[in-house]
Amino acid sequence: MKILVCIKQVPDMESKFKVNAAGNWYEETDLAWRMNEYDEYAVEQAVQLKTQVGDADLCVLCIGSDRVKETMKKALAMGCDRGFHIADDESHLKDPFAIASLIAGYAKEQSFDLIFTGMQSQDRGSAQVGVLVAEMLGIPSLTTLVEFSYADGEINAKRELEGGIKAKVSCKTPALVTCQLGLNTPRYPTLPNIMKAKKKELLSTPVAEFNPVAAILETLQVAPPEKKGGGLILEGDPAELADQLIKILKEKTTALA
Amino acid sequence: MKTLLIAEYRDGKLLGTSSELINFSAQLGAGSAMFLVGSENALPGYSGKLYLAEATPATEFNPGLHKQLILEVIAKEQPQMVVLPHSSYGWDLAPRLALALNAAQISEVVEIKDGTLVVPSCNAKLRRQVKATTDISVVTLQGGAFTPADDPTGAPEVIKLEATSGGDIQFKGYEAAAATAVDLSKAEIIVSAGRGIGKPENLQMIENLAKALKGEYGASRPVVDAEWAEQSRQVGTTGQTVTPKLYVACGISGAIQHLAGMKKSEFVLAINTDKDAPIGEIADVLAVADLKQLVPILTEKLNAL
Numbered sequence: 001m002k003i004l005v006c007i008k009q010v011p012d013m014e015s016k017f018k019v020n021a022a023g024n025w026y027e028e029t030d031l032a033w034r035m036n037e038y039d040e041y042a043v044e045q046a047v048q049l050k051t052q053v054g055d056a057d058l059c060v061l062c063i064g065s066d067r068v069k070e071t072m073k074k075a076l077a078m079g080c081d082r083g084f085h086i087a088d089d090e091s092h093l094k095d096p097f098a099i100a101s102l103i104a105g106y107a108k109e110q111s112f113d114l115i116f117t118g119m120q121s122q123d124r125g126s127a128q129v130g131v132l133v134a135e136m137l138g139i140p141s142l143t144t145l146v147e148f149s150y151a152d153g154e155i156n157a158k159r160e161l162e163g164g165i166k167a168k169v170s171c172k173t174p175a176l177v178t179c180q181l182g183l184n185t186p187r188y189p190t191l192p193n194i195m196k197a198k199k200k201e202l203l204s205t206p207v208a209e210f211n212p213v214a215a216i217l218e219t220l221q222v223a224p225p226e227k228k229g230g231g232l233i234l235e236g237d238p239a240e241l242a243d244q245l246i247k248i249l250k251e252k253t254t255a256l257a
Numbered sequence: 258m259k260t261l262l263i264a265e266y267r268d269g270k271l272l273g274t275s276s277e278l279i280n281f282s283a284q285l286g287a288g289s290a291m292f293l294v295g296s297e298n299a300l301p302g303y304s305g306k307l308y309l310a311e312a313t314p315a316t317e318f319n320p321g322l323h324k325q326l327i328l329e330v331i332a333k334e335q336p337q338m339v340v341l342p343h344s345s346y347g348w349d350l351a352p353r354l355a356l357a358l359n360a361a362q363i364s365e366v367v368e369i370k371d372g373t374l375v376v377p378s379c380n381a382k383l384r385r386q387v388k389a390t391t392d393i394s395v396v397t398l399q400g401g402a403f404t405p406a407d408d409p410t411g412a413p414e415v416i417k418l419e420a421t422s423g424g425d426i427q428f429k430g431y432e433a434a435a436a437t438a439v440d441l442s443k444a445e446i447i448v449s450a451g452r453g454i455g456k457p458e459n460l461q462m463i464e465n466l467a468k469a470l471k472g473e474y475g476a477s478r479p480v481v482d483a484e485w486a487e488q489s490r491q492v493g494t495t496g497q498t499v500t501p502k503l504y505v506a507c508g509i510s511g512a513i514q515h516l517a518g519m520k521k522s523e524f525v526l527a528i529n530t531d532k533d534a535p536i537g538e539i540a541d542v543l544a545v546a547d548l549k550q551l552v553p554i555l556t557e558k559l560n561a562l
């Protein structure tokens with residue numbers, strides 16, 4: 001069985017974001033980088049599937065600058081067999097259509113039985129790439145999964161809907177699934193596995209070799225949201241803060257009445 | 258400009274998002290038509306053409322079929338924009354339509370600015386103003402961003418579509434939400450724990466603060482996903498919607514899916530180390546502090562009152 005898992009490296013969302021000089025994305029310096037949270041679930045599910053079927057090749061794909069290799073190594077340490085890196089210093093300028101075209105181009109040659117992606121990225125949050133890849137390949141896609149099982153060429157899964165309701169769905173492989181938070185419990189790579197991962201194949205290919213298509217979505221401007229104001233911001237010593245908060249709760253709410 | 262609005266229907270009910278689609282289209286000053294796989298017994302308030310296919314177990318969730326039907330309607334109506342809710346239905350269907358139409362997709366629109374669309378990035382810490390370079394575009398709307406002041410009225414002119422079954426995805430029914438052990442929707446005071454609590458043992462201090470305030474404790478999704486708290490404690494789009502008099506958000510960043518479940522609270526106090534956390538946008542008070550220090554002191558002082 002051939003399995004692909006697609007991951008993205010994103011900044012820690014607790015970072016302070018500054019708009020870049022071109023005004024079309026955030027400034028990439030001074031940020032702590034990590035694996036997109038949704039993709040951790042995708043990697044975990046792919047590794048579990050590999051363990052289940054035994055005879056499988058599990059490839060992790062990532063598009064971005066050399067910096068993203070760190071995140072790919074985490075996926076390798078979690079249990080992926082090999083890494084395929086599409087080296088692109090300007091991946092942040094590509095829209096979901098351009099990114100999906102690159103992935104589909106690679107996947108088409110490789111004929112994977114199953115492709116895992118996160119349901120969206122934490123930075124761009126478009127929730128498009130997975131479904132686009134599947135549509136480009138002409139295979140079914142199941143999105144927003146919180147439960148997944150595979151047997152004999154068939155996927156049985158649950159999609160998460162609003163309000164905690166789930167939809168039971170199934171399809172045959174080859175297929176693509178997008179993973180939602182809570183699908184499983186992503187493992188922490190152990191030290192021996194981190195060491196082993198260093199020896200695994202991590203192939204880098206320049207993006208130009210994939211004839212990238214042009215983006216069809218243009219970013220006109222990026223800016224922090226306008227502060228609507230109103231909210232009071234309090235800082236200082238915790239004991240003093242507590243006194244201030246109690247005073248406010250007494251004055252502004254009936255909570256302490 | 259003309260839009261095609263894709264309304265949403267589930268398990269015998271029309272979902273409320275159709276009014277947001279109508280309002281968005283009106284704000285753009287566009288004419289519109291609507292599409293729905295649903296039922297004649299649950300029609301939206303709308304004065305316009307509604308292309309309706311009957312929802313059956315085989316057609317209700319069937320994105321391949323919905324795509325085909327919508328493409329037929331698009332061929333007739335020639336809209337420049339196809340509009341869906343940014344929901345589990347919309348974000349699943351939209352990219353399928355976008356690729357078939359060679360259209361750029363704009364996800365989770367929150368605002369119309371100078372005729373172009375604005376979407377959030379990085380957990381709402383940034384906003385991007387974007388433009389499709391294609392003739393037709395597909396957009397999804399963030400829930401609540403275009404809620405009209407008054408629900409639209411009118412009776413649509415229904416045009417029936419023939420929906421055959423088939424497709425490569427089988428829908429096998431719904432599974433109800435887990436029974437709620439605690440009904441947070443009735444709580445007057447809620448203290449919620451977010452990922453910022455750091456470890457499961459720290460949930461205790463959140464519970465203690467809730468007790469000191471004579472309220473219930475709730476949680477954000479990562480706390481539930483990590484099984485530190487039960488599912489029935491989760492506040493947000495995929496958990497409970499709450500409207501307490503006081504909501505205390507401890508170590509919660511304020512992602513849109515969390516805000517959707519608690520923004521109608523009367524008073525919101527946020528405790529967060531990050532002064533720029535998006536929760537600050539809706540909080541009445543943001544105490545910039547480490548919850549591990551502030552929460553125990555606050556609890557102690559409340560208990561001493």
Ligand SMILES: Cc1cc2nc3c(=O)[nH]c(=O)nc-3n(C[C@H](O)[C@H](O)[C@H](O)COP(=O)(O)OP(=O)(O)OC[C@H]3O[C@@H](n4cnc5c(N)ncnc54)[C@H](O)[C@@H]3O)c2cc1C
Nearest residue numbers: 451452453477478493494495496508509510514530531548
């Ligand atoms: C389809 C969908 C549905 C979803 N449904 C829900 C839902 O129903 N409910 C929900 O909550 N989420 C939901 N989510 C997830 C949501 O997008 C966020 O990932 C989630 O709400 C983040 O939870 P959080 O704020 O606890 O964690 P984070 O975003 O990680 O934030 C942690 C916060 O804690 C602060 N912090 C860290 N340490 C401390 C400290 N010592 N003291 C004080 N503050 C500290 C940080 O500054 C940060 O702001 C959904 C997502 C999707 C895609």
